[in-house]
Amino acid sequence: MKYSPGRHFLQIPGPTNTPLPILAAVGKPTIDHRGPEFAELGLNVLKRIRSVFKTNRPVIIYPTSGSGAWEAALVNTLSPGDRILMFETGWFSTLWAKMTKALGLEPEIISGDWRSGVDAGVMEAHLRADKQHAIRAVAVVHNETSTGVASDIAAVRRAIDDAKHPALLLVDTISSLASIDYRHDEWGVDVTVGGSQKGLMLPPGLAFNAISEKAIEASKSAKLPRSFLGWDEMLASNASGFFPYTPSTNLLQGLKVALDLIEEEGLDEIFARHDRAALAIRRAAEQWGFEIQCRNPSQFSSSLTAVRLPEGYSADALRSEVLQRTNMSLGNGLGPLADRVFRIGHLGDFSTASMLGTLAAVELGLKARGIPYGRGGVDAAGDILLGNSSPIAESA
Structure with missing residues (x-):
């Protein structure tokens, strides 16, 4: 490359x-x-x-x-x-x-x-x-x-x-x-x-x-x-x-x-940062109209989110498009989830800016691939990251 x-x-x-x-x-x-x-x-x-x-x-x-x-x-x-x-x-x-x-x-x-x-x-x-x-x-x-x-x-x-x-x-x-x-x-x-x-x-x-x-x-x-x-x-x-x-x-x-x-950051704040990022990613996916691989809200991961694309669209093609256009790597689907989901990692060393940039890059890839999605995912995530939406208010 x-x-x-x-x-x-x-x-x-x-x-x-x-x-x-x-x-x-x-x-x-x-x-x-x-x-x-x-x-x-x-x-x-x-x-x-x-x-x-x-x-x-x-x-x-x-x-x-x-x-x-x-x-x-x-x-x-x-x-x-x-x-x-x-x-x-x-x-x-x-x-x-x-x-x-x-x-x-x-x-x-x-x-x-x-x-x-x-x-x-x-x-x-x-x-x-x-x-x-x-x-x-x-x-x-x-x-x-x-x-x-x-x-x-x-x-x-x-x-x-x-x-x-x-x-x-x-x-x-x-x-x-x-x-x-x-x-x-x-x-x-x-x-x-x-x-x-x-x-x-x-x-x-x-x-x-x-x-x-x-x-x-x-x-x-x-x-x-x-x-x-x-x-x-x-x-x-x-x-x-x-x-x-x-x-x-x-x-x-x-x-x-x-x-x-x-x-220095403290484990409790680290966990809270991961919780906020995870919720922000899920809110963006919800705004896009996509399903989360995890079905049970009580079991949502705060380390990563696996997002399911609509039937007939390739998650690997989206990942390739995003990498080529924005220099960003997303996780691939494994086993029976191959080409069915893409995974967004939100763990370790990341900031609010990196989360918003990640979501903007995904939206660019969705647009470039012609995958239908609801606009406003970045804004929905931003509300969470700014504290304008309750982290508890997730639909069951």
Whole structure:
């Protein structure tokens, strides 16, 4: 592609835009990962990352993608042949289930419609029916990146408790961490999976496991093979700020600055900013006359919005038009949603101006492609961003 002047608008649901202070930190000279300067860095980020997960327990940091953290959650807690209850909410829950099969686990998958989140009542019924407690873990995606649907993790915890079931609770927060309120300790999660490239505003390359005491106990008898991903050596080395192998030194330097920025803004304000942006995007889509992929307003994601185009129009053609004309990337539809939806990311580092610019670029693309739409989407979003419309007033 030839050079396109001006800032590229990266409005996919991750990786997200990386702020300049974080890029500067990542670009600093590499330090000795066995020296005292690194020990100080390691202890700093290992302690402070806990607040993002809202946990007082250890958080393990891997030099890998979110898929590596998925695998770590499984191999450290389960044994070959173990049953694991999962709920199909979209593309990423499906991929996680595929991984369980590859590892020799037996997933029990509750089918979903890719437009709704986890049904805690259905999960509770499955757990109550498991009289022998053969199900060893429940694994759910907090925010399904392919559909823009957020599930109620506290309700899943209640379902497990009400069923009086001992299953571990594993949760993927890759596209919700530091963007949507999440409470590892309060919600009784045993392993929380996270990634660096979305709400944490870093480039891809770091992934996380926040772990409970129950998960630690499970790891002592788990029989799935593990070496690089094993928690025991990581926890032993992390106690002094080090890692059992060469870590992603420069990304950890960036993580320190990312945590600085998050603490300066404050998690509550970060969540409120994401809520406002998400509502503004939905109001624009409503004004355009388009459907949101998520059907249930209580499950709308604050990290991204998947917008359905009318029948007969190509979402990929629209994305291509927008990229060519405005230098802006939108997220594509995945699996059965391919060419059916486009996804607008509103997570991580963004401002009111970037949200309004995103919507204006989409409208330009709709006009250029001859896709019928209602005018005034940017204005409708602007009312939300200016505080002229109540964030609560969403139609059911």
